[in-house]
Amino acid sequence: MVLKSFVEVETESHFPLENLPYGVFKPEPGSVPRPGVAIGDYVLDLSALSSAGLFDGPLLKNSDCFNQPNLNKFVGLGRPAWKEARATLQKLLSATEPTLRDNTALRHIALLPMDKVQMLLPVTIGDYTDFFSSMHHAKNCGTIFRGPENPINLNWFHLPIAYHGRASSIVISGTDIVRPRGQAHPTGNSAPYFGPSRKLDFELEMAAVVGPGNELGTTVDVNEAADHIFGLVLMNDWSARDIQAWEYVPLGPFLGKSFGTTISPWIVTLDALEPFACEAPKQNPSPLTYLVEKTSRNYDISLEVLIKPSGQADSCVVTRSNFNHLYWTITQQLAHHTINGCNLRPGDLFGTGTISGPEPESYGCLLELTWNGQKPLSLGGTTRTFLEDGDEVTFFGYCQGNGYKVGFGRCSGKIVPAAPQ
Numbered sequence: 001m002v003l004k005s006f007v008e009v010e011t012e013s014h015f016p017l018e019n020l021p022y023g024v025f026k027p028e029p030g031s032v033p034r035p036g037v038a039i040g041d042y043v044l045d046l047s048a049l050s051s052a053g054l055f056d057g058p059l060l061k062n063s064d065c066f067n068q069p070n071l072n073k074f075v076g077l078g079r080p081a082w083k084e085a086r087a088t089l090q091k092l093l094s095a096t097e098p099t100l101r102d103n104t105a106l107r108h109i110a111l112l113p114m115d116k117v118q119m120l121l122p123v124t125i126g127d128y129t130d131f132f133s134s135m136h137h138a139k140n141c142g143t144i145f146r147g148p149e150n151p152i153n154l155n156w157f158h159l160p161i162a163y164h165g166r167a168s169s170i171v172i173s174g175t176d177i178v179r180p181r182g183q184a185h186p187t188g189n190s191a192p193y194f195g196p197s198r199k200l201d202f203e204l205e206m207a208a209v210v211g212p213g214n215e216l217g218t219t220v221d222v223n224e225a226a227d228h229i230f231g232l233v234l235m236n237d238w239s240a241r242d243i244q245a246w247e248y249v250p251l252g253p254f255l256g257k258s259f260g261t262t263i264s265p266w267i268v269t270l271d272a273l274e275p276f277a278c279e280a281p282k283q284n285p286s287p288l289t290y291l292v293e294k295t296s297r298n299y300d301i302s303l304e305v306l307i308k309p310s311g312q313a314d315s316c317v318v319t320r321s322n323f324n325h326l327y328w329t330i331t332q333q334l335a336h337h338t339i340n341g342c343n344l345r346p347g348d349l350f351g352t353g354t355i356s357g358p359e360p361e362s363y364g365c366l367l368e369l370t371w372n373g374q375k376p377l378s379l380g381g382t383t384r385t386f387l388e389d390g391d392e393v394t395f396f397g398y399c400q401g402n403g404y405k406v407g408f409g410r411c412s413g414k415i416v417p418a419a420p421q
Contacts, residue, residue, distance in 0.1 A: 002016070002018075002401075002402070002403040002404050003016065003017035003018055003090065003094070003404075004017070004094070004095040004096075005017040005039060005040070005093045005094060005095055006094070006095045006097075006100075006101040007039045007040050007093060008040055009039065009040035010040070010041075011404070012405065013040055013405065013407075014038075014398055014405055014406070014407025014408065014409050015038040015039055015040055015041075015266075015407065015409070016039075016040070016404045016405070016406070017039065017093055017094070018272065018275075018401060018404055018406055019268060019272050019406045019407070020037045020038070020039065020086060020089050020090065020093075020269075020272065021038050021231070021266035021267055021268045021269065021272065021408070021409075022035060022036070022037055022071055022074075022122060022231070022266065022267045023035070023036055023037070023043070023071075023119055023120075023122045023265045023266045023267065024036070024069070024070055024071060024119070024120045024121065024122045024123075024265075025043055025112075025117040025118060025119050025120060026117060026118040026120065027045070027112055027116075027117055029118065032069065033069040033070070033120050034046065034047040034066070034067070034068075034069070035047065035065075035066050035068065035070075035071050035074065035122075036112075036117075037089060038114065038266055038409070039093055039111075041113060041114050041115070042111050042112060042113060042114055043111075043112050043113075043114050043117050044089070044093070044110055044111055045109065045110045045111075045112060046066040047066050047067050048106065048109050048110035049066070049092070049100075049110055050064075050066040050067055051067070052106055052110075054092060054099065054100070055084075055085065055088055056088075057084040057085075057087075057088060058084075059077065059080055059081045059084050060081060060084055060085060060088070063081075065077060065081075070121075070122065070123050070124045070347070071122050071123050071230075071267070071347070072123050072124055072346045072347040073346075075123065075209060075210070075211045075212075075230040075347060076211060076212055076213070076346030076347075077211075077212075078211060078212045078227065079211070082211075082230065082269060082271065083271065086269070086272075119172055119173070119174075119265035120172060120265070121170065121171075121172050121263070121265075122209075122233075122265060122266070122267050123209060123267075123346075123347035123349075124347050125167045125170055125347055125348065125349050126167065126345050126347060126348055127164070127344075127345070127348045127349075128164075128165040128166065128167040128170060128261070128348070128349045128350070128351070129163070129165060129348075129349075129350040130162060130163055130165045130205075130237060130253075130257070130350070130351040130353060131160050131161065131162040131328065131333050131350060131351060131352055132156070132161040132162060132353040133161075133326045133327055133328035133333065133352050134325055134326055134352070134353055134354055134355050134356050134364070135152070135156075135281070135325075135327040136325060136356040136357055136358050136362075136363075137353065137354040137355070137356035137363075137364055137365075137368065138151070138156055139152055140356060140363065140367075140368045144367065144368075144371065144372050145245075157283075157284075157285060158285070158287065158288065159287075159288075159291070159336055160291075160328040160332055160333045160336045162333070162337070162350070162353075163252045163253055165237075165253075165257065165258065165261065165351070166257070166258035167349070169258055169259060169260050170261045170262075170263060170349065171260060171261070171262055171263075171413075172262070172263065172265055173234075173262055173263065173265055173409075173411045173412050173413070174412060174413070175260075175262065175413060176413065176414050176415075176416045177238055177259075177260045177413045177414065177415055177416065178259070178260070178416055178417075178418060178419055179196045179197055179200055179389060179416065179417055179418040180196070180197050180200075180240050180243065180255065180256075180259035180260075180418065181194070181195060181196055181197070181418050181419075181421070182194070182197060182240060182242075182243035182246075182247075182255045182256065183243065183246055183247070184197075184198070184199075184242035184243055184245070185242070185245060185246050192246060193242075195418075196417070196418035197240035197242055197243055197256075197418075198242050198386070199240065199241035199242040199367075199373070199385075199386045200238070200239075200240055200241075200386050200387040200415060201238070201239045201240070201241050201365050201366045201367055201386055201387065202236050202238060202239075202305065202365060202366065202387065202393045203236060203237040203238065203239050203354045203364060203365045204236070204303060204305050204319065204321060204354055204355050204356075204364035204365065204395060205234075205235040205236070205237050205351045205352050205353060205354060205355060205364075206232050206233065206234055206235055206301070206303075206323055206351070206352050206355065206397070207232065207233050207234075207235040207263060207349050207350060207351045207352065208229050208231075208232055208330045208333070208334070208349070208350050208352075209229070209230045209231055209232070209233065209267050209347065209348075209349060210228060210229065210230070210334070210344045210345065210346060210347065210349070210350070211227070211228055211229060211230040211346060212227070212228055212346065213228070213343055213344040213345040213346055213348070214228070214338055214343055214344055215343055216341060216342075216343040217341040218338070218341060218343075219290075219338045219339050219341065220335055220338045220344075221335065222290060222291055222292070222331055222332060222335035223293060223294050223331075225330075225331035225332075225334040225335045226270060226331050228334055228344065229270055229330060229331070229334060230267060230269060230270070231267040231268050231269040231270055231272075231273075232267070232268055232270075232273065232299075232301075232330075232408075233263045233264045233265075233266070233267055233268070233411075234263065234264035234303075234395045234396075234397050234408045234409075234410075234411035235261065235263050235264075235351050235352075235411065236261070236262040236263075236393060236395055236411055236413060237257065237261045237351055237354075238257075238259065238260045238261065238262070238413070239253075239256060239257055239365070239367075240255070240256040240257075240259065241256070241367055241372070241386070242256075243255050243256035244256025244257065260413070261351075262411055262412070262413045263349075263411060264395070264397075264408050264409050264410065264411035266408055266409050268406065268407075268408055272406050273299045273301070273399065273406065275399075275401065275406075276300045276301065276399040276401075276406065277297045277298070277299055277300075278297065278298055278299065278300045278324050279296070279297065279298070280296040280297055280298045280324075280326070280327075280329050281298075281325075281326075281327055283296075283327065287332070290335065290336075290339055291332050291335060291336060293329065293331060293332065297329060297331075298323060298324040298326055298329060299323050299324065299399065300322065300323070300324050300399060300400075301322060301323035301324070301397050301398070301399055302320070302322055302397065302398055302399070302400065303320065303321045303322060303323065303355060303364075303395065303396070303397045304317060304319070304320050304321075304395070304396045304397070305318050305319045305320075305364075305393065305394070305395055306318065306393070306394045306395075306396075307379055307384065307387075307391055307393055307394075308392040308394070309379050309380070309382050309384065309388070309390075309391055310388055310389060310390025310391050311390065312379075312380060312381075312382070314380055315392070315394065316379045316380050318366075318369060318377060318379070319361060319362060319363055319364060319369060320357075320361060320362060321355050321356060321357045321362045321363075321364055322355070322357060322362075323352075323355060323397070325355055325356065325357045325358075325362070326352055330350075330352070333350060334350070337350065354368075356368060366384070366385070366386050366387070370384070370385045370386070373385035373386065387415050388415070389415050389416060389417045390414065390415065390416075391414070392412060392413070392414040392415075393412065393413060393414075393415075394410055394411065394412040395410070395411040395412070396408070396409075396410060396411075397411075
């Protein structure tokens with residue numbers, strides 16, 4: 001049964017009453033950032049509701065978590081507080097509840113058209129880790145670079161592989177991405193190439209936002225890890241393939257990845273995603289005991305990537321994938337992250353790695369889609385092997401319910417020329 005809000009919500013909207021994702025916004029350019037939730041084409045100002053005393057449950061009644069410039073304090077409160085907030089908001093926005101519906105003055109202050117506000121990063125991200133959790137992506141990359149005989153390293157099937165990313169260059173959807181400069185493989189006996197990347201790529205990912213963390217020296221049990229994950233966002237972890245290929249041996253990605261990572265502004269909570277939970281792929285061999293889950297789950301989230309080539313009016317769909325293709329679950333990723341005693345903190349982010357499906361039309365990056373430039377991609381009258389200046393890449397993601405969608409909005413960025421030297 002579709003929930004009914006007094007705020008009009010179109011059937012195809014990503015933001016019905018079943019969703020209520022969290023973000024941070026400014027009503028006007030000079031105003032103070034504040035938390036909000038998305039409902040239809042509107043943003044509900046949580047600071048206004050808090051100031052009006054409408055969060056009156058035992059966990060939030062005396063909290064100032066919604067009078068902050070980010071969501072870190074709220075996500076750090078944990079699942080009981082998240083559930084209390086969700087129940088309160090679903091009640092206040094219900095078509096049958098008069099408290100906000102009939103309060104014209106408060107509604108005028110608290111409900112703002114989404115296209116009039118400025119969205120910001122929803123959390124202050126202290127640390128960012130990027131995983132490598134799609135078997136199809138790992139197999140394709142290994143085949144491209146090492147050949148089909150042994151495309152996936154042995155350790156990949158025993159632990160969620162990851163590297164430490166750069167939190168400072170994570171940006172909100174709509175931010176331009178400057179083409180990075182760097183070194184690439186030498187040709188023959190020449191010095192390494194230096195200049196703007198010639199193989200700029202997108203990576204279709206999602207990312208988990210950490211809620212309550214853990215103390216340094218302690219671990220999080222894999223079967224309790226979901227209580228440490230607030231929700232998910234879309235993520236484009238842009239990649240300069242030529243820079244990365246030259247630098248990544250022996251220590252892994254660095255300048256080829258750290259120039260920019262784009263996330264969507266709305267965090268969709270695990271509670272909103274719960275109806276779309278599905279069984280994760282069977283893992284063979286069975287992982288070590290600390291990674292064995294009583295219930296191993298992914299989510300049925302449809303993912304889509306569009307590219308609008310420079311100078312063209314229309315975008316072209318280049319891939320359709322699904323979050324349920326992940327081999328290592330987000331709860332396994334979090335548990336493994338802490339198994340050495342590493343302390344996670346509220347607002348930390350960890351990416352899934354590129355999410356590729358088994359079919360060519362479900363590959364999650366141009367490296368795979370064009371097989372490292374060998375098979376140009378047709379885009380409405382033009383072709384691409386990798387991204388050119390002026391190209392705009394947009395991700396969408398949503399879960400399809402019975403008569404409604406739980407979605408993430410858009411995650412987009414446009415490539416602009418490398419900065420002058």
